[in-house]
Amino acid sequence: xxxxxxxxxxxxxxxxxxxxxxxxxxxxxxxxxxxxxxxxxxxxxxxxxxxxxxxxxxxxxxxxxxxxxxxxxxxxxxxxxxxxxxxxxxxxxxxxxxxxxxxxxxxxxxxxxxxxxxxxxxxxxxxxxxxxxxxxxxxxxxxxxxxxxxxxxxxxxxxxxxxxxxxxxxxxxxxxxxxxxxxxxxxxxxxxxxxxxxxxxxxxxxxxxxxxxxxxxxxxxxxxxxxxxxxxxxxxxxxxxxxxxxxxxxxxxxxxxxxxxxxxxxxxxxxxxxxxxxxxxxxxxxxxxxxxxxxxxxxxxxxxxxxxxxxxxxxxxxxxxxxxxxxxxxxxxxxxxxxxxxxxxxxxxxxxxxxxxxxxxxxxxxxxxxxxxxxxxxxxxxxxx
Ligand code: SF4
Ligand code: SF4
Numbered sequence: 001x002x003x004x005x006x007x008x009x010x011x012x013x014x015x016x017x018x019x020x021x022x023x024x025x026x027x028x029x030x031x032x033x034x035x036x037x038x039x040x041x042x043x044x045x046x047x048x049x050x051x052x053x054x055x056x057x058x059x060x061x062x063x064x065x066x067x068x069x070x071x072x073x074x075x076x077x078x079x080x081x082x083x084x085x086x087x088x089x090x091x092x093x094x095x096x097x098x099x100x101x102x103x104x105x106x107x108x109x110x111x112x113x114x115x116x117x118x119x120x121x122x123x124x125x126x127x128x129x130x131x132x133x134x135x136x137x138x139x140x141x142x143x144x145x146x147x148x149x150x151x152x153x154x155x156x157x158x159x160x161x162x163x164x165x166x167x168x169x170x171x172x173x174x175x176x177x178x179x180x181x182x183x184x185x186x187x188x189x190x191x192x193x194x195x196x197x198x199x200x201x202x203x204x205x206x207x208x209x210x211x212x213x214x215x216x217x218x219x220x221x222x223x224x225x226x227x228x229x230x231x232x233x234x235x236x237x238x239x240x241x242x243x244x245x246x247x248x249x250x251x252x253x254x255x256x257x258x259x260x261x262x263x264x265x266x267x268x269x270x271x272x273x274x275x276x277x278x279x280x281x282x283x284x285x286x287x288x289x290x291x292x293x294x295x296x297x298x299x300x301x302x303x304x305x306x307x308x309x310x311x312x313x314x315x316x317x318x319x320x321x322x323x324x325x326x327x328x329x330x331x332x333x334x335x336x337x338x339x340x341x342x343x344x345x346x347x348x349x350x351x352x353x354x355x356x357x358x359x360x361x362x363x364x365x366x367x368x369x370x371x372x373x374x375x376x377x378x379x380x381x382x383x384x385x
Contacts, residue, residue, distance in 0.1 A: 020247025
């Protein structure tokens with residue numbers, strides 16, 4: 001069994017489906033119609049992978065303790081419908097993730113998962129242990145959730161959200177949650193401010209996890225300064241699904257009126273040969289061209305000797321709204337670059353050290369941090385445009 005799981009987890013370029021089939025449906029969180037839509041996705045796209053006895057890992061976005069109406073997490077009723085399908089097929093579901101911040105128990109309770117899944121034969125547990133996995137060069141062996149090896153099938157359940165560093169967090173980015181706890185932060189640190197490099201890491205992790213299906217919760221999406229509480233819920237009323245996370249993410253770009261290569265993970269997938277040659281849409285894909293994106297981050301150019309200066313004065317950075325800060329210090333605890341200090345007061349940022357990973361924005365429970373361009377950076381951008 002272990003061998004099968006290993007093969008599943010290590011599909012390589014060229015093994016993606018020749019056609020990226022993406023199903024799009026109008027949807028709401030109304031229990032019965034939601035259930036029907038989710039069941040039809042699973043029936044159409046991966047029924048042959050979920051059989052009696054199959055061990056199925058369900059991977060929602062469980063970033064931090066937030067209620068369903070905040071649109072930060074995959075909605076619990078979407079998770080419930082998937083779990084019900086798996087149980088109906090005689091398979092064995094486990095719901096897991098490694099949150100960015102907050103206790104897993106609180107996320108399950110506040111996020112509405114405990115209530116939604118009550119009475120169902122499903123285990124809900126946090127990824128705890130890591131195991132070494134080779135995701136290919138240039139990253140080589142990295143630490144990922146050990147649990148992945150024990151499951152036959154992964155069902156990936158991303159939320160449609162903006163992301164200060166990566167523009168959007170969709171199907172490919174959601175599997176980054178399979179890197180356990182602080183290891184995620186370490187990888188942010190290693191990937192630094194180079195979004196294309198980080199995008200490649202995300203794609204290679206997604207390829208290693210190889211979900212059998214990706215079902216995106218775009219019913220209540222998150223726009224603006226996502227992916228945490230700083231974002232703004234936006235009703236789109238859509239569920240989308242595909243066996244190819246890359247095809248699904250490309251379809252979302254089209255939905256939002258963005259060139260598909262605007263998303264760093266799509267660019268990386270293109271370089272790795274993981275974009276299906278054609279994408280087939282089933283269902284009407286509307287155009288939502290007023291979706292609020294986060295302020296676009298600029299990258300560091302020029303000689304290395306100037307990087308510290310550029311980081312400090314020109315580069316987009318996390319900025320604090322003091323009125324919202326409750327001094328919890330979660331941002332300082334998570335910062336991989338040790339760029340946040342708190343001396344009995346609000347967080348202070350050493351922008352010359354900050355690598356712009358935006359982990360601090362992700363974990364802030366109050367939405368007190370947002371990515372903003374400094375005045376000199378805005379002027380510089382204006383000049384070079
Ligand atoms: S200050 Fe925030 S964005 Fe900068 S390195 Fe630390 S966690 Fe990342
Ligand atoms: S900015 Fe957010 S995470 Fe940091 S101390 Fe304030 S409330 Fe806590």
